Amino acid sequence: MKNAVIVQAKRTPIGKKGGMLKDVEPHQLAAPLLRHVAANVTRHLDEVILGNVVGPGGNIARFAALEAGLPLSVSGMTIDRQCSAGLEAIRTACLFIRAGAGTCYIAGGVESASTSPFPKRAQFSPAAIGDPDMVEAAENVARHYRLTRDVQDAYAIRSYELSWDAYTKGFYSEEVLPFGEFRSDEVFQKKRDMARLVARAKPLVDGDGTVTAANSCGIQDGAAAVVVMEEQLATELGMRAMLRFADSEVSGIHPNYPGMSPIPAIQALLARNGLTMEDIDLIEINEAFASKMIACATELGIPYVKLNVSGGALTTGHPYGASGAILVTRLFYEVQRRQDVNYVLAAIGSAGGIGLAVLFEVIR
Template sequence: MKRAVIVHAKRTPIGKMGGILRDIQPHELAVPLLQHLANGLEEKIDDIILGNVVGPGGNVARLAALEAGLPLSVTGLTIDRQCSAGLEAIRMACYYIQGGAGCCYIAGGVESTSTSPFPARARFSPEKIGDPDMGVAAEYVAEKYAISKEMQDEYALLSYKRSWEAYEKGYFTQEIIPIGDYHQDEELFRKRKLEVLLKRAKPIFKRDGTVTAANSCGIHDGASAVLVMEESMALNNGFRPILRFLDSEISGVHPHYPGAAPIPAIQALLKRNRLTIADIDLIEINEAFSSKIVACMKELSIPCDKINVRGGALTLGHPYGASGSILITRLFYEVQRRENVKYVLAAIGSGGGIGLAVLFEVAI
């Protein structure tokens, strides 16, 4: 069986909805990434797969490929699995390579909430089952797994400190392709007194709830993509494999609990590969809500020093279709800063109760 490896990864700065990236269409956000990742390989790219959730419709990936000046043979595929779309795009590219459909893909996701034509979100679930907004669903997860506001606030503060530390050490600079004059995440333009905000913040989704604006992510714009190649092709073209795809798992849970959906996906993935959490060196789970991360840590017995070690969406923001690819981009650079890292895992929960987990072996 052919082996898929990730040899390069980049993302744009992440901007607030209505912020620094507000006038940039989704395909335009993706263009600098495609041009950078395809440089020197333009005629060898089999396809581009991008996740997009609230965009204008149509094939954003094809439009971006044409705008980027890539060969007409690079067709482009746009997918929507809600918040896991960017991670699903990478997963698909890896399976295409394993199955022999191609040898070189650019995969990731893009989101411009600022330019979205939709006044409201899409439906996640039929009314007969229940279709809660994500904030309400985060409350349901907190209730089901006995996650207090204090536990959520403690994690949100930890994530905030980790994000700022990573930024100040220049780690995010490695990840980012500038967009115009912008080369850093908008949320990092200035520090907030998060300890104070967490104490003051009141529940916003339920009167007696625990989920607040301070322990939830914001709505943002951004894009991220990786270069996935068949391993022998990567080596023959002078690329250094960093992450080698091993396996993945998708799971479905009740739509009331999307934040808990990564739990069964990760459990099944580890069991099939005869691994435990102790075998996994680094884990990235999208920080849509603190309740989600705390529930996953609690149910899977994930040590704090393994998960989201450079912070995440609680601080930087959550550009829906791009967030799953941002997780992989974060892992791509983090494993190169460490020694003796063997296995890493990325997971995300999506509206409708969908969990996706992807397992990689460190190839360096």
């Protein structure tokens, strides 16, 4: 099989729902990003594959590619696997290259919760099985693992502190392509006393609940895209590849516990490749809820020193279809700042109880 490698990665600034990107349609948000990452590979592009969850439909990947001025021959495909859609887009491009279906793809995701035409969420599973809202599902995970409010709040503060540290060191600016006047994530426009906000936050489900707005992600607008290329072609073009696709796994669990869905995916992925958690140097898991992160770290034995080392969605937010691609973008830049990394992993859980994990080998 041919090897698929990632040679470019960028994301937009992330804005709050109803915030700085509130008037930007998904195709408009993705187009400058596509134009930028395609700059040196346009004549080799086979397709644009984007994840998107909340619409408006119409094959946003193709729409955005046309808006970006890419050649008419570059087709587009939009994927909805809920929160894992952006990571699935990257995985799909890698698998296409492995299978010999193409040699160069732009893959990622875009989400504009602000302009979504849908007044309420879709149904994720039959009512007879269970179709909880995501906050209720996060509370289910917290109850299953007997996670206290204090433990979840402590993880949220960790995420916030790591994110601010990465931002002040300029790490986030490396991965962000400015969008017009906006050059950084909206959350960083004003630093907050996170410890006070966490302490004051009220439970979202019931009086004795542990999940709050402060230990949950925000709903955001944003996009991310990577260039996935066949390794030999990348070498011929003089492109610097950072990550080589190694393997991936998708798992399904009970829809009442979607936050736990990355666990079996990661376990199966490591077992099939003869690896243990000790072999993985960096892990990015989407921080939808603190309860999810603690559950995954506990069950999988992930040391916090390897997990979301520059913060995550609990601080910057969760633009559904883009979040999985943001994880890979983060890894793309994190490995360039380190010398001692060989394997990295991105994983995400989705509504309906689906977990997706992708393993990459770091190229030196």
